[in-house]
Amino acid sequence: MSYLSIEFGLLFIAFFALYWGCYRSPKIQNILLLVASYLVVGSYSWQFSLILFIYTCVIYLFSVMIVASEHHAKRWLAFGICVSVLNLALFKYFDFFRYELQDLLDLLNVSVSLPVMTVLIPIGISFYTFHSVSYLVSVKKKELAVAKFWDFALFLSFFPSIIAGPINRAKDFLPQINVTQPREILEPFRAFTLLILAVTKVYCLGGLISEHWVTPIFANPLEFSVIDLLVGLYAYAMHIYLNFSGYTDLVTGMALLLGFRLPINFNLPYLALNLRDFWSRWHISLSSWIRDYIYIPLGGNRRGFIRTQINVILAMLLSGLWHGAGLNFIIWGACHGIGIVVLNIGDCYLGKNWLTLRSPIVARLLTWHYVCFTWLFFYFDSMSDALDYLTALLNSFWIEPQYAGAFLIIAFIYFSYPIFKNFTEWFIIQLTKIPHSYLPLVFIFILWLVIYTAPSGVPNFIYANF
Template sequence: MSYLSIEFGLLFIVFFAIYWAFNLLPKFQNALLLVSSYLIVSSYSWQFALILGVYTSVTYLISIMISVSKDHAKSWLIFGLIISISNLALFKYFDFFRQELQALLNVFHIPILLPLFSVLIPIGISFYTFHSVSYLVSVKRKEIEVAKFWDFALFLSFFPSIVAGPINRAKDFLPQISVCEPRQILEPYRAFILIMMSIIKVYCLGGWINDAWVNPIFANPLEFSVIDLLVGVYAYAIQIYLNFSGYTDLVTGIALLLGFRLPINFNQPYLSLNLRHFWARWHISLSQWIRDYIYIPLGGNRKGFTRTQINVLLAMFLSGLWHGAGINFIIWGICHGIGIVALNIGDRFFGRDVISQRSPFIARLLTWHYVCFTWLFFYCENLSDALDYLMALTHNVMIKPQYWQAFLIIMVAYLVYPMCKNLPNLATVLLSKVNKLCLPVIMILILWCVIYFAPSGMPDFIYASF
């Protein structure tokens, strides 16, 4: 069930009324959230809910063993991490690695035939795996006590963030679940603005950009000019930002209405002056998770300059692999790793941030283009399609552009965007001065405009597939 569907909106209104009817009973509210979260997971497939339930139970038992074992806590943590990674690898990467593993077994003449079957990826498996890892590590570090089972089950299944994040940390989110005092709706005006922004971003702007520019150009890049191909690249960069940040806005607004705070996941990433800044602004919860649970345990920047660059490449390689079981995602991650390594080398020999200090606009422009062209590997289903697109960029100079107006629109939007970054906060302030009775009228008006101008069909959340 799409969170942007009318069905979900109507069900949420009913759920919202029941949920706050029991505002004096936060434990009962937790039960409602848990049941609703599993029903939403089951709406995709009842097997997904079963897998989540079994995984939750096993992980919880391991956390108990970590807590009570004085001498073997680290061993139990390692065992828990192996279980988590194995579960993710089985469902998400089995098909991708099956051929390679079978070839390796044949080389060593091991008489094992791996089964030929397609494994359906459970919804949200990447996100609740990351949630569970943060929980196990926090228990091992004594940052938190072992949670109550039902609180932990809600932490892994919390429906606003299970489909496509953001990634919650156990030490930050579990205390919000285990409260005994009555909850309150948090920042209702900001929640309203976030939900409306999400509908506009995903349903209207993102869908329109996808239908008008992205799909037509990427369908057959060899027929388009260099200007058109640049429009396709820029348009997809804008679409994926609108789609993913729009989803984050939506679930953050829903969580605020339920009395929960989710971590900030975006901070104007296309205003970044370099790739380090970009990853501090894009999918922040994932970037910080990779930093804390992969990059720093590998040694971070504590073991010399060369080892630091290797750690960066490994972390970005794993980031690419996390996004999808395909060589295109791996190349995308490695491209970002190479870009950060090149930036670090430049800082070492020419001075830190030498370009951004002399010309922030040029630094932002260079970063924008590097990020945009790496999105090619993210969008294309295979490497050959991405190479065809790049080849067309170098050969289709003489073809007459069809989308030159779109090129101008994107250029103007890129120049104007820095001046619009505070519009959501301004809208929240203005809305707080409006009579609450007018809010439903404003929402209906916005929804009518979105439905009128948006393309037909229900847009997908791109990151739901990861």
């Protein structure tokens, strides 16, 4: 069930009323949240709920063993992380690695046929895997005590963030579950603003951009000019940002209405002046997780320049693989890793942020175009399709552009993008000036306008696939 569907909206309103009807008892609210979360997961498949519950029990047992066996805590942590990774690999990467390994065996003339299995990927498995790793590490570091089982179950299954993030840290989120004082709605004006922004971004803007520019151009790139193909790349960059940041706005607003805070996940990523800056602004909860749980444990930048670059490449390759079991995602991660390594080499020989200090506009444009180029491998499952797009970019200079007007529109949006830096805060202030009795009418009018102008159908969340 899509979080943008009318059915979900009505169910959430009913749940909201029941939830706050029990505001005096956070324990009852937690039970309601846990039941609702498992129902959301079960709406995709009851097996997904069962897998999540079994996984929760196993990881919780490891956390208990980490505390109970202090002398062997490191070993139990390693076992727990291995189980988490193996569980993710089984469900998400089995088919991918089976095909690759089978091809390698055939190449070596080894007559072994690996078993064929159809494995469904449980919804949210990537996110609750990362949640559980943060919990085990926090318990090992004694940043928090072993949680109550049902609190931990809610931490892994919390329905606003289980489908497509953001990634919650156990030490930040579990204290919000384990409260004794009655909760309250957090920043209601911000919550409703985020809900409006979410619907506008995903339903209207993202949908229109995808329908009019992304889908037709990416469907057959060989028919379009260089200008058109650039429009396609730019439009997809805008679409994926609007879709994913819109989802984050939606679930952050929902969480605030339920009395919870989720981590910030976006900070105007297309204002980035280099790739390091981009990853400090894009999917922040993922990039910071990879930094803290992969890059730094590998050695970070503490073991010399060359080792640092190897660690960067490994971290970005794993980031790409996390997004999906496909060669295209590995190449996408490799492109970002190589880009950061080149940036680090430039800093070493030319001086840190050499280009940024001399021409921020050029630095921003180069970063934007490089990120747009890498999105090509993110969009296409097939390498041949991505290469067709690249071939068309290099060989279609003489085709008459069909989307020259769209090129100018996107250029205007890109250069006016910084103006909207404080739009959310401005909109919240305007809402506070409206009499409360008129606010429902304002929200209904905005939602009607957005849905009326948006393409038909309920849009999918791109990151729900990961």
